[in-house]
Amino acid sequence: MDQDARLQQIAQWLQSQPLVTVRDICERFGVSRDTARRDLVKLQEQGTIMRARGGAVPAAVPDFRQRQDEQAESKRALAAAAASYIRDGATVFLDASTTVSYLAEFVKEKRLTVVTASVPIARSFAELEGTDVYTLGGRVNKRDLYASGSMVIAMLDYFRADVALLGACGVYRGEMTVQDAEDAMIKQKMIARSDEVLLLADRTKLGMRLPFSVGALEDVDVLLTDAPAEAVQQAKAGGAAPKHIHTVGI
Template sequence: MYQEERLRKIREYLEQYKRISVQEICDRFGVSRDTARRDLVKLDEQGVILRTRGGALLPEKEVKSYRERLESAAGEKEAIGREAAGLIRDGEHLILDASTTVQAVAASLTAEDVTVVTNSIDIASVLADRPHVSVRLLGGKLHPKHRYVYGATTVAMLRNYRVDKAFLGASGITPEGVFYPDEEDGQVIRESLQCAGQVIVLADATKFHRRFFYRVCDLGSIDRLVTDQPPPADLQRALEEQEVEIMEVTPHG
């Protein structure tokens, strides 16, 4: 079988099952692991797949609603959120953005006398009953699908705060920087960067090499990346060049 035909069949498989491993390619097409990896490299160059450790995923074509995203990669997000929450010290002031992975930080928060600034109605709700957490919920226009507030009022309120750490999600991260699909949300994130002494981005492996409409920042604006898998080689190099610390966690279960 020629490579082009094999690539077409791999794409068809991914359309149905959303992911494929190197071993599955070897077994289905009777090729070596080196050949299977070359096929994945070719598909990656075409922008068709997202390469992962030992295989590939079919990238999502659009950002799901907040409730749908809560259920996607839940174990990975919980592990990332738990690790990130361990970075928070008693008495700190924080920004938590409206990411489902950042919501996992709120759920795992154990530090006391913490002040949280957020534009997420869900994160505010998670923290509402915590006696040792003070919440500042930003005002603005509500985005019903993604459950955050945004707009000129939100950005103006953010400018008045200075925090120790900002925990931010990412819809996509590439060597070019951090991407979001919506300019409105991206502008709130961009302002958050200016308020924080340390910027911590949380992103599971499905966010690697995903590029969206709005670039929030370059990698030099990030201090730390918390993720569940090593980034692809080119992204790893770009992060290291910008002295971004990479923390890799292992999901349980």
């Protein structure tokens, strides 16, 4: 297979999954690691992909609804595990991640105060009888369906949360990384205004390096993940570790 045909197949492959590694390319096409890396460089020059640690991610980020369906089983399992850390009567910060969006179905019996900038997450919790919901105001990002900007950051100062639940876009060398600068700032503020921080990261997020850093894993009280131990060790290599790692079986 020539390079053009291989590049086309790699690009199509990335439309159906969030990460393709150099190793994946080597095994699928029977090429060397150097050849696989050259393919990724070429695709990045074309604007088709973005390089990530050990592989590539799509250049065009899917919208909220598309991402919610990706790794859905893993995300639901992580949300279910996270629910066990939330006490009845707690005030909870929820970011706009698709993993966190699955939480509502697992806390139906708890009385909570939920603070979020996410439109779909606010709606799902508004349907629960025992939950008070506060929405953070700002301009709504139409792709990811959350409010962002200085008004959101300022409103977070009115609250003090028992726990913040954050979804990881990427975990790389002991840092939480995200695609969007405003998302990073909201997460940082939620961490600063919470007594406890839970980070939910399915296996595709570990080793993912994205442009903006939220902060170090040492700011996280519990990392919940379905990734194998080796992947967790690699993701925190060279950096600080979370206080506790909760491995979720799928």
